[in-house]
Amino acid sequence: MNELTAISDLSISSREYELISRLVYDRFGINLGSKKQSLVSNRLRKVLIENKFSSFKAYYEHILNDKSGASLDILINKISTNLTYFAREQEHFNYLKDTVLPELFYRPEIARDNSLRIWCAGCSTGEEAYTLSMVMHEAAGGSRSKWKLDVLATDISARALKIAESGIYKDENVEKMQTNIKHKYFQKTDTGDWIVTNEVRNKVLFRRLNLMRSQFPFKKKFHSIFCRNVMIYFDTPTREELVKKFSANLIDEGYLFIGHSESLGRANPYFDYIRPAVYRKKA
Numbered sequence: 073m074n075e076l077t078a079i080s081d082l083s084i085s086s087r088e089y090e091l092i093s094r095l096v097y098d099r100f101g102i103n104l105g106s107k108k109q110s111l112v113s114n115r116l117r118k119v120l121i122e123n124k125f126s127s128f129k130a131y132y133e134h135i136l137n138d139k140s141g142a143s144l145d146i147l148i149n150k151i152s153t154n155l156t157y158f159a160r161e162q163e164h165f166n167y168l169k170d171t172v173l174p175e176l177f178y179r180p181e182i183a184r185d186n187s188l189r190i191w192c193a194g195c196s197t198g199e200e201a202y203t204l205s206m207v208m209h210e211a212a213g214g215s216r217s218k219w220k221l222d223v224l225a226t227d228i229s230a231r232a233l234k235i236a237e238s239g240i241y242k243d244e245n246v247e248k249m250q251t252n253i254k255h256k257y258f259q260k261t262d263t264g265d266w267i268v269t270n271e272v273r274n275k276v277l278f279r280r281l282n283l284m285r286s287q288f289p290f291k292k293k294f295h296s297i298f299c300r301n302v303m304i305y306f307d308t309p310t311r312e313e314l315v316k317k318f319s320a321n322l323i324d325e326g327y328l329f330i331g332h333s334e335s336l337g338r339a340n341p342y343f344d345y346i347r348p349a350v351y352r353k354k355a
Contacts, residue, residue: 082120084113088128092116092147095135100148100228101284101314103307115150149231156196158203158241159248161300164329165207167350168296172327173211176295177219187220191294191321193283194227194302198236198276199245201225204298205272206257224294226281237278239268283314293323300349301331315342324355 084092089112093104104112116131125131135143159165176182188208192201201223208221227233246254246266258266281288283302297318303311318328319342328343328351330336336343336351343351 082117082127084109084116084128088132089113091132092128095132096147096151099144099284100152100282101310102151102305103310104151112151116147119146119150145230149229152229152232156199158199158246159250160200161332161349162248164298164300164349165203167347168204168327168329169207169211172296173208177212182295185220186218188222189292189294190223191290191297192223192225193281193297193299193318195225195232195236195278196227196229197232198225198239198278199241200298200300201236201276201278202239202257202268202272205275206253208275209257209272210253221275223276224290225276225278226283227278228280228282230280233278233280239273241266241268283317284310288317288321290321293321294326295323296327296329297322298329300329301333303334304331315340319343319353322353324353326353327351328353 086109089109092112093108096102096104113128116128119125120128120131123131123134125134135147138144173188176188182188190204190208192204195201205221205223208223209216212219212221225236227236240261242265246258254266257269257272259269261267299314299318303314306314315328315336322328327346328336330349330351332349334349336345338345340351341354343353346352
């Protein structure tokens, strides 16, 4: 039996899908639902072939017994979707630059510290995090040298974080950016790719973090949090608990940005609705 035949013959049963989807939910909060059995099978099948697992059940049991956590890392890297690019949902960045940051810069308690902190939760391969840093630099303008402008970027995927830390991207990742911004904060590499300048890269800290942690290990609160197109993978109880934790790690009247396909609801106890996909923490 050749490899192509083996791959096509290895299928996932309903029970095996149930076990794997429950594991993904318990460890990462991602709700795969009942309609993604084929997708999960396709994404994991090659892993089974390469590691000579006879079935998805054998693969599942291997993950449970792997105390190193490496197999669990591979699982989430295969399951999670890392579709992103620079300037995605640009209206959020415009609102951040033109409205949110000027307001924050002039708050007395923030101006005293000359420090602004944004958390990019679910940063994937880094495009959003670097864009946030660029927007902060642009908003600060000529006074940027006196400000400490930091972005914490976290994700569950070690593979995505490795790409993010390199700061190197293809043309298609940066094609939607304004030309002047692209040439200001990127440099062309010898291979024709684009690399983020040190001015921006040095202001973004990438760390691995599971959003399902009961508490987040942060010493200071953030002035704004971006968590866009992440909660669409969570069920309602998981989303509600995460929003509660976001509130606990955000300053009073700090801002939360989510994806346009997501909503906290107008009656959310922690945040006031400001505009589509933008909320402000209740004072």
